[in-house]
Amino acid sequence: GAVVSQHPSWVICKSGTSVKIECRSLDFQATTMFWYRQFPKQSLMLMATSNEGSKATYEQGVEKDKFLINHASLTLSTLTVTSAHPEDSSFYICSASPGTVYGYTFGSGTRLTVV
Amino acid sequence: AQSVTQLDSQVPVFEEAPVELRCNYSSSVSVYLFWYVQYPNQGLQLLLKYLSGSTLVKGINGFEAEFNKSQTSFHLRKPSVHISDTAEYFCAASTGTASKLTFGTGTRLQVTL
Numbered sequence: 001g002a003v004v005s006q007h008p009s010w011v012i013c014k015s016g017t018s019v020k021i022e023c024r025s026l027d028f029q030a031t032t033m034f035w036y037r038q039f040p041k042q043s044l045m046l047m048a049t050s051n052e053g054s055k056a057t058y059e060q061g062v063e064k065d066k067f068l069i070n071h072a073s074l075t076l077s078t079l080t081v082t083s084a085h086p087e088d089s090s091f092y093i094c095s096a097s098p099g100t101v102y103g104y105t106f107g108s109g110t111r112l113t114v115v
Numbered sequence: 116a117q118s119v120t121q122l123d124s125q126v127p128v129f130e131e132a133p134v135e136l137r138c139n140y141s142s143s144v145s146v147y148l149f150w151y152v153q154y155p156n157q158g159l160q161l162l163l164k165y166l167s168g169s170t171l172v173k174g175i176n177g178f179e180a181e182f183n184k185s186q187t188s189f190h191l192r193k194p195s196v197h198i199s200d201t202a203e204y205f206c207a208a209s210t211g212t213a214s215k216l217t218f219g220t221g222t223r224l225q226v227t228l
Contacts, residue, residue, distance in 0.1 A: 006158070032213050043205065043218045044159075093158050095216070100166060103149055104209075104216055106158040 002098045003027055006107025013084055013114055021079045021110045023094030029074035030096035035067075038091040038109075047092075050077040084114040117142035119208050121219035128196055128226055136191040136222045138180075138206030146208045148189040149216070150180055153203045162204075165189060176200070201226045 003026040013019050023033055031052045036044040048069050049057040056069035066088075068080040077096075081088050094107045122137045140146060147166050151159040163174025170182040180191045189206060206219040 034215060043220045046215050049215060091156070095159075097213070100147070100211065103147070103161055103164045103166075105161070106151070108158040109156070111156060 002102050002105045004094065004096050004105045004107045006094050006110055008110060009108060010111040011113070013112070015085055015114055016083055018080055018082045019084055019112060021081075021092055021094075021112075023077045023079070023096070023107050025075045025096050025098070025105075028096075028098035030077075030098070031074060032096065033071060033077040034095040034104075035069060035077075035079050036093045036095065038093060040091075044093060047079075052077075081112065084112070086114045088112065089114045117144075117146060117208050117210065117217050119206050119217050119219040121204075121206055121222050123222050124220065125223045125225065128224065130198055130226055130228055131195050133194050134192065134196050134200075134224065136204050136206075136224065138189045138191065138219055140187050140189065140206075140208045142208065142210070144210055146210055148180075148182060149207045149209075150174065150178070150189070150191045151205045151207060152176075153205065153221075159205065162191070196224070196226050198226050198228070200224060 005024045007022045033050040035047045038044050047062045050069045050071040052071045058064045071077040093109045095104050097104045118141050120139045128134045149164045150162040163172045165172050165182045173179045204222045207216045209216045
């Protein structure tokens, strides 16, 4: 139980285009989901907290117009990287929790490469 | 605010030797503590967690950790490592699962023959 599915696992896009990444909780409802970014050989950096039915809460320094987050249902949150540039290339990971006793479950990540 | 410190960026160890990965935290309130493992180009897999109760927590793959409130530590241990344990290990803390996780910088465990 407590599975989070993330799609796609990798994507290559041209500079200037937009890319959407999906994060789904498969067997539980998640009112809150988290989006992280990870640079090579570094830790995870929280980008934003996605809240079902309301606006996401972005961490300081994260451009909300560039990284659009939508959490339209209790099982799906999406991250759209708009007008992507090579510096947006990174590993993006989502996370959610079915409840305190379960802790947090992470998606398998999305490797974004912008060329 | 809370913070998590992993003192060792890399830990080399021979197969079948014991290992300890260190983690210290700071928080003004009670925290939940987690250890995750990450293999290359993959997401994070939960090894174990401390929410409350017994301070010795046993996890998957033979790992265990001990919560020490006085030393604000949550070190991860395994009595005998295997080659397949080679990975990146992250310690993390939160004040509740509706709250964000704060990660340490990670420790690369390199197991060799």
